[in-house]
Amino acid sequence: MSADSVKENFDLLGFGNKELGVVPVSAYWGGYLRTEVIDPSTVKVTLDKPSAGFLQGLSMYFAGILGHTTLQLRKEDRALPQNIVATGPFVVTEHVYQEKTVLRKREGYNWEPASRGHNGAAAYTRSSWLSQAIASLPAAGVSVPVFLVGLAILQVFSFQLRWFPPIGNDGFASLVLPAVTLAIPVSAPIAQLLLKNIELGLNAPYVTVSVAKGASRLWVLVRDVLENASLPALTIAGLTLGNLPAGAAHVERRRGLVRQ
Structure with missing residues (x-):
């Protein structure tokens, strides 16, 4: 330049x-x-x-x-991102709208300022298997029946590890397992929506331009993608909030904290 x-x-x-x-x-x-x-x-x-x-x-x-x-x-x-000739550590070699963007390290790139703590060629350290494993967790939370999740949590954390009481009202410790039992089926579809929006956002053209200009993946994710992707998830979270009291009464009745 x-x-x-x-x-x-x-x-x-x-x-x-x-x-x-x-x-x-x-x-x-x-x-x-x-x-x-x-x-x-x-x-x-x-x-x-x-x-x-x-x-x-x-x-x-x-x-x-x-x-x-x-x-x-x-x-x-x-x-078209693949036609852009600009500055930055990566070059766009292939782009399919809302599907994928392929980046290649720019040969001889050594323009990064000292404040970034990295010198020399661009580094790309993303682990695909880890991201795929994390992305599968919301689907598992939706698929597993709620009663089975509650029983599994009781078996592991109450009867085997003895970290939390299985029944009764012993203060904060007795609220942990019911809260987790309620949170998994409620948060799983919200997490699915959030991850899908993040995936679409990362493949958006404006993200490709930001990366081509030298922005880090973390910067783009936090400052650009996450702000837009979180709005639909927050909307659904607000709608499901009203369903929690009914579910809480059911769970606590099973654990002996609410009497009919």
């Missing part, structure tokens, strides 16, 4: 290009006049008046610095 690349990107955002189908980003770049190259690593941007929105626009997804080859593509072709 050089100052010439920054100027080419800024001019396209500020002026647009009718032939390529690119319109100016007027909401954030209103009043843009020109960008001058001062030296290979410095540019000077001139606006017709002070604009706080311009600084905000620099942090938006559309302001990522793209290579010259990508900037020459039409808008619809540039939207």
Whole structure:
């Protein structure tokens, strides 16, 4: 990346290009006049008046610095992640909408700042078997009958390990097993919904752009994907909250804490 690349990107955002189908980003770049190259690593941007929105626009997804080859593509072709030539530790080699995105390490990448605690080539340490095992837990929670879960929990934690009392009212310890028994069937479908939304979010085009620009997987997951994926799960959680008192009375009656 050089100052010439920054100027080419800024001019396209500020002026647009009718032939390529690119319109100016007027909401954030209103009043843009020109960008001058001062030296290979410095540019000077001139606006017709002070604009706080311009600084905000620099942090938006559309302001990522793209290579010259990508900037020459039409808008619809540039939207394909595999056509993006940008900075970052990874290169998109294949993308199937809402199915998969294949990334390849960029050869010779060594641009990461010292604050990141990693030097040299990009590292990719995701464990697929672990993520698949975690993703299968909600399905198991939905499939196993509730009464069987309760009996199994009593057998293990009350009769064998003797960590919690099987019946009675002995304070906080007597509430742990009923709470777990109620939480598993309630939380399992909510977790399924959350994991599905996270999977769809990770395959979204804006995530691919963020990764291509150098964002870490944890940053993208927490700051971009999780916020959007959690909204449907929170909605379902609120709807199921009203069902808990009825289930709690049933469980506690079985454990001898509620009398008819």
